Each structure stands twice: as structure tokens, then as C-alpha cells.
Amino acid sequence: MAKSNGKPKLAFYWAASCGGCEITVTELGMRLVEVGELVDIVFWPCVMDFKYSDVEAMGDGEIDICFFNGAIRSSENEHIAKLLRQKSKALVAFGSCAHEGCIPGLANFYDAESILERVFDTVPSLDDSRGTRPTPLNQMPEGEINLPIFYNQVKTLAQTVDVDYFMPGCPPVVDQVWNVFQAILAGRLPAKGSVIGADAKTNCDVCPRQKGRIDIRIKEFKRPHEVELDPDICFLAQGVICCGPATRAGCGLPCIKGNMPCRGCYGPPDGVVDQGAKLLSAIGALVDADDPEELERILDTIVDPAGTFYRFSLADSIMSEIKYK
Numbered sequence: 475m476a477k478s479n480g481k482p483k484l485a486f487y488w489a490a491s492c493g494g495c496e497i498t499v500t501e502l503g504m505r506l507v508e509v510g511e512l513v514d515i516v517f518w519p520c521v522m523d524f525k526y527s528d529v530e531a532m533g534d535g536e537i538d539i540c541f542f543n544g545a546i547r548s549s550e551n552e553h554i555a556k557l558l559r560q561k562s563k564a565l566v567a568f569g570s571c572a573h574e575g576c577i578p579g580l581a582n583f584y585d586a587e588s589i590l591e592r593v594f595d596t597v598p599s600l601d602d603s604r605g606t607r608p609t610p611l612n613q614m615p616e617g618e619i620n621l622p623i624f625y626n627q628v629k630t631l632a633q634t635v636d637v638d639y640f641m642p643g644c645p646p647v648v649d650q651v652w653n654v655f656q657a658i659l660a661g662r663l664p665a666k667g668s669v670i671g672a673d674a675k676t677n678c679d680v681c682p683r684q685k686g687r688i689d690i691r692i693k694e695f696k697r698p699h700e701v702e703l704d705p706d707i708c709f710l711a712q713g714v715i716c717c718g719p720a721t722r723a724g725c726g727l728p729c730i731k732g733n734m735p736c737r738g739c740y741g742p743p744d745g746v747v748d749q750g751a752k753l754l755s756a757i758g759a760l761v762d763a764d765d766p767e768e769l770e771r772i773l774d775t776i777v778d779p780a781g782t783f784y785r786f787s788l789a790d791s792i793m794s795e796i797k798y799k
Contacts, residue, residue: 487544502648552634570645578789608621674722719756753783
């Protein structure tokens with residue numbers, strides 16, 4: 475990594491996401507202080523008082539590496555993504571929302587009007603503000619206020635600008651972030667387009683639970699709270715959907731070690747184009763039914779199949795109806 479004024483310049487930004495990626499960075503604790511002594515953090519509006527004008531005043535490519543978390547949901551998200559792309563030598567899609575759309579991407583099952591109608595018109599808890607919609611331009615006594623335009627559908631960062639690296643996770647785990655920081659400082663970043671801080675294998679490949687010796691044939695799918703889960707047996711063998719067969723390893727298996735199935739937040743492993751389709755294929759092969767009616771009955775026990783198989787990757791999947799330019 476080339477250095478500017480003796481220290482690499484880093485930037486962090488939070489677009490359409492929950493903020494968990496920002497929390498992960500702060501969870502570095504004293505290690506963050508160590509990093510702070512070796513780099514210049516030139517933009518991190520979540521933590522310090524930076525303005526967009528600060529970035530606009532920078533030269534093109536002045537930021538050495540920018541960690542951009544969050545999907546692209548609004549005109550503001552898109553504007554800042556393009557601005558930070560222009561000002562950064564390397565841009566990282568940091569976390570699942572920037573990488574694949576994540577939970578915000580599930581809104582792509584609906585259009586903008588349906589979402590706005592629900593939020594501002596029909597939610598039972600609304601007060602006298604019911605029916606009042608935000609508008610892009612508002613005249614106030616203090617002057618004009620411009621609000622971002624709420625886009626019809628969610629995009630990933632790479633569907634908006636050119637991205638150099640992808641760092642999966644919802645959020646990325648702390649040790650993963652630290653290892654990436656160390657690689658940056660040592661100048662050991664891989665080729666452009668690489669997934670950084672994670673493995674090429676799947677979670678199934680590294681999961682310690684018993685599976686190879688078990689003949690998994692599923693007659694009914696159950697949700698985790700409906701089963702007394704055996705902590706040593708594969709979740710699929712217990713009839714509970716686990717996204718491990720279609721999810722990249724590297725998280726350290728915190729969910730599985732907590733006796734909960736993999737949710738799929740690290741995205742697909744190398745060679746998989748559509749994570750949901752891969753998971754559906756893997757699980758479909760385990761269903762114990764030859765009769766079409768029996769097969770339909772078993773599949774009907776999956777609650778919210780689209781939201782289950784595409785929980786983190788809908789915006790980046792072949793399911794998406796977005797026509798990108």
C-alpha cells in the first residue's frame with residue numbers, strides 16, 4: 475500500500491446498514507489505538523466530526539484505502555459511494571450490506587411506493603403524522619433542506635462503483651478486521667477483486683459437527699426454537715436449515731458454536747454465483763420424498779423460503795429484478 479505523508483490514509487463510511495460494522499471496528503479496543511498511531515484516519519463521520527466537504531476538498535486518490543459498509547438505498551448513499559471511489563486508491567466493500575445487500579436488500583421484494591405506504595400511511599402505531607410523506611425539497615425558516623431520494627430498490631456497492639476488495643460478514647468478526655489491517659500495514663493485500671479476511675472453503679468444510687457418518691434424509695423442516703438441538707450433530711440432520719453448505723468460512727463459527735445454525739452472512743464461497751440457489755440445491759438433495767405431493771408437503775414446512783435462502787444475498791442474486799446500468 476502506497477503511503478501519503480508517511481502514513482496510509484484510511485476512511486470509513488456507513489451507508490444503508492445497521493451500524494454493526496462500525497461497532498466491530500471499535501471492538502478492536504486498544505488494537506485500534508495501535509492502528510491509529512500507524513495510519514491517518516481522514517474520514518469517519520460515525521465517530522468524529524467530519525463533513526462531506528472535507529472529502530470533496532481532497533485530491534483524487536488521496537485516501538489510500540476506504541472501508542465502505544452499507545448498501546446503496548438512497549441518492550445520498552450513491553453520491554458518497556461515487557465520491558469516496560474517486561478519492562480512494564482502494565475501496566473495500568466492508569461487511570455483508572456493501573458486499574451483497576444483506577438485510578436491507580430483502581426490501582427488494584417490494585418497490586419504493588409499497589415501502590413508503592406501509593411506513594408512513596398504514597402502520598397501526600402511526601399518530602397524527604399518518605399520511606405525511608418526506609419530500610426531497612423542504613422550505614424551512616432557516617432555509618432549504620434537501621432530503622435524499624429513496625430509491626426503488628437496494629444495490630450493492632459493486633453494482634454502483636468499482637470495488638477493489640470484498641470483506642464479508644454481518645458484521646465481519648473482530649479478528650478478521652485486525653488481520654486485514656495488519657495486511658494493509660504490511661503491504662500484503664491480494665489481487666484486486668479478492669475476498670479478504672475470509673476462507674475459500676465453506677462452513678460445512680470446517681464445521682466440527684457429526685455429518686459424514688449420518689444419512690441425512692429430511693421428512694420435515696423445523697425452526698431452531700421447535701427442536702431441542704443436539705450440539706454435536708449436524709443441524710440439517712436434525713431437520714433445521716443451516717446455510718453452511720453455501721457459505722464462505724472465516725467467521726470462526728460463532729453461531730454454530732452457540733448451537734444455532736449458520737445464517738449465511740459471509741456470502742458464497744469461491745465459484746458460487748448465487749448463494750441462495752446453491753443452498754436450495756444442497757438442501758433439496760436431502761429431502762426424503764419421491765412423490766410430488768409428499769415433496770410439496772415437506773417443502774411447505776420451510777417458513778419464508780425466499781427470505782431464508784436469500785437473507786443476505788437477494789440484491790446480488792439472480793432473483794433480483796434490478797436492471798443495473
